[in-house]
Amino acid sequence: MKTNVYTLITGASEGFGKALAIECASRKMNLILVALPGTGLNCFVEMLKQKYAIEAVGIEMDLSVDGNCNLVFQTIKNKKLAVNMLINNVGIGSTMLFEEGSIEFFQRQIKINIMTTTVMTYLFLQDLKKHSPGYILNVGSLSCFFYLMKKQVYGATKSYVYSFSKSLRRELDSELINVSVICPGPMNTNKTVTAINESFNWLTRMSTMNPEEVAPIAIEGLLKRKEVIVPGKLNKLFLFFDMMIPSFLKDFLTGLQMRNIQSVTSMENNLCKN
Ligand SMILES: NC(=O)c1ccc[n+]([C@@H]2O[C@H](COP(=O)([O-])OP(=O)(O)OC[C@H]3O[C@@H](n4cnc5c(N)ncnc54)[C@H](OP(=O)(O)O)[C@@H]3O)[C@@H](O)[C@H]2O)c1
Structure with a gap:
């Protein structure tokens, strides 16, 4: 990996984004990390710089606010940093009936999951072209392959991410x-x-992975130019069965699974109607 180029990761102070940042740092990749203000991003960046001897920059920005993707872009331009890898990780999950959610929540989810991914890709495309080979990793979800109750808006946003990525791949x-x-x-x-995850049935619980296990699979797959990366043997098996079993049986099984799951979003507990 060249030393004067940077990997930009959105939503990198926690969860999967944080694990991806550590994985990239361990491969000596320089980093630009974006997360919400006041979430300890700068401490994390300092730790990465010291532990892995890389260049790293933190940008605290709420990406759900209109114009903030442009501000991130401008900040990076002002610092004269070159981006050759963009990881669109930031995303808000949810598990709830459609009528239990507020329209404000769904609008924010669509904005973060769809608009931020699209705008960041658009803004950094010329940079990626200039510093080719360039890489874009979009974080979708297995849920985009299944039509699950309580995952209607989330699943649809991830279907967008999936379809957007596959089409763009052909263009670029x-x-x-x-x-x-x-x-x-x-x-x-x-x-x-x-x-x-702990309230799912035993089979889904067995397929649950830690972000630290998934991050190396993600970066390895990206560098090997894989089109779709599905981490975990059981998840691959689920997809295989999805193609094989009739839809009435799928609906019955996933319905059994989802009906008893409590309603929550990844932002906070019990955030249904606010
Ligand atoms: N967890 C799963 O089971 C799962 C499964 C499949 C796919 N995914 C996808 O993986 C990605 C990461 O999910 P996760 O579970 O790791 O999420 P997470 O633990 O909630 O972490 C999300 C990260 O994004 C940041 N963030 C949230 N809202 C933001 C905003 N408006 N502006 C800037 N940064 C923001 C958070 O910062 P703060 O720490 O400041 O909140 C945090 O660093 C998402 O796209 C998700 O859909 C997750």
Whole structure:
């Protein structure tokens, strides 16, 4: 990896983004990390710089606010940093019936999961072209392959990420930019998500992975230019069965699974109607 180029990771102070940052740092990749203000991002950045002897910069910014992706872009330009790898990780999860959620929550989820991914990709495309080979890793979810109750808006945003990534990959292939999408199953990233994961049935619990296990698979897959990265043997098996079993049986099994799951979002507990 060249030393004067940077990997930009959104949502990097916690969870999967943090694990991806550590994995990249351990491969001596320089980093630009973006997360919400006041979440200890700068301490994390300092730790990475010292432990792994890399260059790293933290940018505290709420990416759900209009214009803030542009501010991130401008900050990076002002610092004269070159980006050759963009990891669109930031995302808000949820598990709740549609009518239990507030429209403000769904709008924020769509903005973060869809708009931020799209805008960041658009803004950094020229940079990625200039510093080819360039890489884009978009974080989708296994849930984009299944039509699950309580995952209607979340699953749809991840279907967007999946479809966007696959189409863009075909456009950018000749520009030496690799676009990969990773579709993880459940990961124990934060307390709320871990609590949801523990309430799933034994089979889904067995497929749950730690973000530290998934991060090396993600970066390895991206550098090997894989189109779709599905981490974990059981998750791959679920996808295989998904293709094989009839849809009425799938609906019955996933319905059994989802009906008893408590309603939460990855932002905070019991954030239903606010
Ligand atoms: N966890 C799972 O089971 C799972 C499964 C499949 C896919 N995924 C996907 O993996 C990605 C990461 O999920 P996660 O579970 O690791 O999430 P997480 O633990 O909630 O971490 C999200 C990260 O994004 C940051 N963030 C949240 N809102 C932000 C905003 N408006 N502006 C800037 N940064 C913001 C958070 O900063 P703060 O620490 O300041 O909040 C945190 O660093 C998401 O795209 C998610 O959909 C997760």
